[in-house]
Amino acid sequence: MPASVRYDDVEVGTEIGPERYPIHRLTLVKYCGASGDFNVIHWNERIAKQAGLPDVIAHGMLTMAEAARLVTDWVGDPGAVVEYGVRFAKPVVVPDDDEGVEVVVAGRVAEKLGDKQAVIELAATSGGIDVLAKARAVVQLA
Template sequence: MAANVRYDDVEAGTSIGAQRYPISRLSLVKYCGASGDFNVIHWNERIAKQAGLPDVIAHGMLTMAEAIRLVTEWAGDPAAVVEYGVRFAKPVVVPDDDRGVEVEVAGTVTEKLDDKRVAIELTAHVGDVEVLSAASAVVQLS
């Protein structure tokens, strides 16, 4: 875990970096077990295609969780996130191979707020496809 970021060390426009988070079919199976969400579109290609999807897709909440990892790793404390929200733009299609996909997440401080909090805007893509939109978080800094 990184050292806590200090409020005085950031400004609006500060990049919090970028990271790639892999999601494979194995990740989906593990998430099914951990979350209790066994919806067949997350593990059965035939059913996913019958539902009009191109293939098996990642759970939206798994995608959302991978995106906020960038913020918690930057802040050094998962409890520092006091608000978080996204809109799901496109599903994360996970091919049946050994690689899966990578969700590319980047973040920028957009505003310094009161009480040593900052607003952060996130982007999340798989290749050129935006998978999360309006992704933002508020983080309490030291």
């Protein structure tokens, strides 16, 4: 499925999102199974706190995936992502309640490159705290 966003229709400064992605303890259990990452800090509150964390935390790769989802949903094709990288700034703490937590992701077209590529800068927060830093994707546009 080719990218649906046309290079000529995109301007530097174009805003993408924000989108809100809920994360609950059940989300973490499902991600453990899907990823094979069963580190106890992602599902056991006692162990997470013994490790110095405030509570159970989401997998960094899950947080990273939610940020990438904003980009792939916008561009219309996961295969259009040419490069993607982030730095983890803070963990996403997931309380043991019915509400869980939200990761809010927003993006902005920071630069247009040759070959119909664009650089997307991303911001991801949880509870108003930046959870990703230097989040950036390069996408191939139509």
